[in-house]
Amino acid sequence: MAFASSSGGGPMADINVTPLVDVMLVLLIIFMVxxxxxxxxxxxxxxxxxxTPPPPTPPKEPIKLRIDxxxxxxxxxxxxxxxxxxxxMEVEVQRDPSNQPALEIDTSPDADYGVLAKVLAAAKNADMQKIGFVSN
Structure with missing residues (x-):
């Protein structure tokens, strides 16, 4: 019976989804192929x-920069x-751009921050790649 009544109130139409699933699976296979x-x-x-790997380059001696x-x-x-x-700093970078020396900055606790900011700006503008801070 295509129409069934579960509540007795009237006909209820159930959609047969089997052909829809078949069509979707065929389309899925077509798209996958x-x-x-x-x-x-x-x-x-x-x-x-x-x-032949490139020869290892020893690290350069670091530049010790101190601000009193x-x-x-x-x-x-x-x-x-x-x-x-x-x-x-530019001279040091131009010597060997791929193997730059490290810049080790040591500041006094009482040093003015403005001086440190100028040093860091100079290092950035000179394209220094290895910058570190030394703590005592």
Whole structure:
């Protein structure tokens, strides 16, 4: 009987979902088969494995930069004006950009923050990559 009455109030129509499921499964299979053919390759040049690795480069001696309480900046224990720091850092970076020396900054607890900010700005503008802070 296509129409059944569960509550006795009138006919109730049940939709047969079996053909709908069959059609959806067929469409799913069609999309799964045709989807890989719709994609197209992209040429990529990947790096190739090298049999001779590059020789290891030893790390350079770090640059010790100290700022004392009066605001004086010392580059490897020699006093330098703040205006000369950027050019000195650029020279160090240009020597070997891939193996830069580390910049170790040691500040006095009483040092002015403005001096440290100028030193960090000079290091950033000189493209220094390795910057560290020394704590005593």
């Amino acid at each position: 045709t989807a890989p053919t719709l994609s197209y390759p992209i040429d990529i040049n990947l790096p190739q494995k090298s049999t 309480a009066s605001g004086q900046v010392y580059w490897n224990e020699s006093a330098q004006p703040i205006s000369a720091l950027k050019s000195m």
